[in-house]
Amino acid sequence: MTQPTLPFVELGPATPHHTIIWLHGLGDDGHGFAPIVPELKLPADQAIRFVFPHAPMRAVTINGGYVMRAWYDILEIGDLSRKLDEANIVESVQAIHQLIDAEISRGVPPSRILLAGFSQGGLIALSAGLTYREPLAGLIALSTYWPDMQHPSLAPDPTHRAVPIFCAHGEVDTVVRPELGHAAFNRLRTAGYTATWHAYDMGHEVCWDEIHDLSAWIQARFADQT
Structure with a gap:
């Protein structure tokens, strides 16, 4: 079996039909989103395994070089950049x-694997997926953004x-402005990708309406694969 380098929290059946790999935001860790699993109320017959990896510890420039879990360093920050x-x-x-x-080595094909991410984790989920x-x-x-990056492996x-x-965002998000999230959505749609936009009356967080919509969306993705 392929051995991943990142530590992670895992929830769900030992022999899953599907896997969701969920990436946390800046300064959080894999435990941060684990409580969302029961709130999604996903059907047991879909046998979904959740993997919540911990980002590496690294110095974050915009936070004065403070070392925290981060998927990448942020060198400068502006309202829309x-x-x-x-x-x-x-x-x-x-x-x-x-x-x-590693999930494929466990017997879960790519067509049954979802990537999810919040904030920094959302950028990595889009880029990796x-x-x-x-x-x-x-x-x-x-609640993320997805700029046009120059490294060829990120194309x-x-x-x-x-x-x-x-794609989902809070309409009153002051950490990652909703304009950044909508710009990412527009970039995806302009390039021909199958993205949908969901806006919620919230800040830089998740809300019950979003969780409800995510549950329906996830179940639809896996509906014919039980």
Whole structure:
């Protein structure tokens, strides 16, 4: 079996039909989103395994060099812009690809694997999902952004355009402005990817309406694969 380099929290059956790999935001860890699993109320017969990896510990420039869990360093920040360490993003994408490989080694094919991410984790979920060697079941990008990055390994694969992408954002998010999230959605749609936009009356967080919509969306992705 492929051995991933990232530590992670796992929930669900030992022999899953499907897997959701869920990436946390800046300064959080894999435990942060684990409580969402029972709230999604997903049917037991879909036998979904959840994997919540911990991002590496690294110094974050915009936080005065403070060391915390981060998928990448943020060098500068503006209302509608971010200067990011793309080498860190490449490393994190490769680590998520290893997690996907590990699930495939367990017997879960790419067509039954979802990637989800919040904030920083959403950028990595989009980047990893759209550069993996095979299309996945879908991608979930929550309260995040997705700039045009220059590293060649981060270029999205046009053969993945049919992969469903759930883009969601809080309309009063002051950490990652909703304009950034909508710009990411527009970039995906302009490039021909199958993205949908979901806006909620919330800040930089998740809410019950969003969880309800995510549950329905996930069940639809896996409906014919039980």
